[in-house]
Amino acid sequence: MLNTTLIYIERDGEYLMLHRTKKENDLNHDKWIGVGGKCEEDESPEECARREAFEETGLTLGDLRYHGIVTFVSDRYEGEYMHLFSCEDWEGTVKECPEGDLVWVPKAEVPELPGWEGDRIFLRLMAKPHPFFSLKLCYEGDVLVSNELHFYGA
Numbered sequence: 001m002l003n004t005t006l007i008y009i010e011r012d013g014e015y016l017m018l019h020r021t022k023k024e025n026d027l028n029h030d031k032w033i034g035v036g037g038k039c040e041e042d043e044s045p046e047e048c049a050r051r052e053a054f055e056e057t058g059l060t061l062g063d064l065r066y067h068g069i070v071t072f073v074s075d076r077y078e079g080e081y082m083h084l085f086s087c088e089d090w091e092g093t094v095k096e097c098p099e100g101d102l103v104w105v106p107k108a109e110v111p112e113l114p115g116w117e118g119d120r121i122f123l124r125l126m127a128k129p130h131p132f133f134s135l136k137l138c139y140e141g142d143v144l145v146s147n148e149l150h151f152y153g154a
Contacts, residue, residue, distance in 0.1 A: 001079040005036040005049040006070070008086045008126065009059060015110055016057065020100040027077045032105075032113035035097075036082075045083035053087070056097050062089030067126055068133035070118070075140050086126055117144040125149075 009016040018035050020028040035056040039048040050061045070082040094102055105113065107127065111120045118137035125133060136148040 001071075001081055003039040003045070003048075003083070004080050005039065005045055005052055005083045005085060006034045007036050007049050007053050007061070007064075008034040008123075009053065009057065009061070009090055010086055010088045010107075011104060014104040014106050016059075016094065017103050017105045017110060017113065018056065018097060018100050019103060022098060022100050026099075028116075031115045032110070033115060033119065035102075039083075045085075049083070049085050049087075053090075056099060057092075057102060058095030059090045059092040061087045062091070063087070064089075066132070067130070068122070068135060070122060071134070071136040072118075073136065073138045077139075084122060084126075116142070118147060121147060121149070 015034065017032045019032050020026055021030060023029070035053050036049065037052040039045065043051070045066070046064055049064060053059055053061050064085045064087050067084045067086065070084055072080040072082055111123055118135070122135055131151045131153045133152065134150045137144060138146040
């Protein structure tokens, strides 16, 4: 299983969303997701989140909120442990992303964008105060066939 990060950068009731359109053989092709990517060897999830956010957006992240871990299981793609973060504390100017188009989208509109069905589950969790969670999402192709949610530290 890969260790990856997924970061939702916030500004005035909006998330900075990445419309993935530029990479070949991309499991996220034409989907709208947060920014992030694969953890490098000896890199913590927080270090990965900051590095990936800077590489994809040009923004330097400050304080992160670590919401939970999402276990992505698929019959088509490699499994992932996705470390899910949000960040309101950042600086810099958004640059062009090599993986797609970066767009500020009102949070209420994000669940309506084309994306993974399971993302809607954790986006709802991120919208309200919740303890740290573990969410397992199982897919057949692009179809969510099951999910399992646990809270910790409540």
